[in-house]
Every structure is written in structure tokens, then in C-alpha cells.
Amino acid sequence: MIIYGTALLATCHLLGIFLGDLLGHALGVKTNVGGVGIAMLLLIVARLYMQQRQILPKLTELGVEYWGALYIPVVVAMAAQQDMVAALRGGPVALLAAAITVLVCAGVISAINRSERGEHEPVPAPLLHDNPLLTEAE
Template structure:
């Protein structure tokens, strides 16, 4: 059954590469645009859909989780193969897009951390009001 997780990854990867190629053609570039990222999103959505509809056996889920965890190092290895010098010579667009991506990630992470802290503080505050034995020093 674990092999079905690998098959699901392969289907998502092939669809992602195909969609990335179509996106590249639509943008007028001769390269794949985001195919690996699209494949990862397809894998996540397929896994969530199958879990929701109880069509994902435990062993298949283990295969999907394994390849989902392995996918990130594969993406990093693929990105390391790109020619960074040529990208920087091509103009400041590569540098600006990299800075924008880092900024967006930092903002999203900060927002997630703030919402988690607020949720934790409201949960602990509601516990204090529900339990008269707890004091403000706890």
C-alpha cells in the first residue's frame, strides 16, 4: 500500500510539471514555471481530499507522508542546480523577487505567531475565570 503513496506523488509531479510548462508558455518563457511547487500543492490537496472522504488507507498515508517530507529536500536540490549568476546578470528582477518572497514569508510567520499567542492567552484567561483556585501568580 505504501507504493500507492509513491504513485500519487508521481501523478502529482507529472501534472505539476505539465501545468508549469503550460504556465511558462502562457507567460512567454521557454521554461517550467513553478511545476514542482504546483506538484507539491496537488499532493497536499489530494491527500486532504482522500482523508476527508475516507479513501486513504493508513499505509498509503504513510507513503504520502514520507514523500511529502522528502519533497522539500528534492526542491532544494533542484533549486541549487539553477544558475544564480545568470539570474543576477539577467536583471534586478531575480533579486527583487527573492527579497519580496523573504518579506512575505516573514510577515506571514509573524502573523501566525501573533494569532497563536492571542489564542493561548485567551485560553489561559478563560481557564482562570472558570477555576477560582487559580491566582494571578500562576
């Protein structure tokens, strides 16, 4: 059954690549535009649709979760295929975009970390009288 999750991912991936190629052609560039992102969105939509209809077996869901966990490494591997030298020759826009992205990510992570800090533990109120159980035991 886990293989069905992989088959669902493969179907979404092929559709995403096809739609990414169509989008690239429509924009006038000869490359895939967002195919992997489209594929992952299709996978999310398909999974939610199947869960709402209760036609997604648990083992198939595990296969989908497995590939969902691998999403970031797949995107990093696909980004490594891009021609960074050509991007850098295109001007300082690529460097500026990278620097801004790093700064925004650092700011968002910092904000999330600050918002998740728990409140300080309240100091327990002092006892007004001694506990009778403690005084008897002495």
C-alpha cells in the same frame, strides 16, 4: 501499501511537470513554470478526494505524508538548479525580490510568534482565612 503513496506522488509529479511545461509554453517561455508546485497541489487534492471517499488506506496515507514532509527539500533542490548568475545579470530586480521576500517572511514569523504568546498567568487570589486542614496538621 506505503509504496502506493509513492506511486500517487509519482503520478502527480509527472502530471505537474507536464502541466508546468504546458503553462510555460502558453506563456511563451521555454521552461517548466510551477511544475513541482502543481504536482504538490495535485497530491493534496488527490489525498483529500481519497480521504473523503474513504478509499485511502492508512499505510498509503503514511507514504503521502512522507513525501509531503520532503516537499521543502525537493523545492530547494530544484531551485538550486536555476541559473542564479543569469538572474543577477538580468538586473537588480532579483536582489530586490529576494530582499523583500526575506523581510516579509521575517515580519510574518514575528507576527505569528507574538500572536501565539499566552496570556500572563493570573495571580491567585489571596486567601481570606486560613485553611483549617493546615492548622490542624501543625
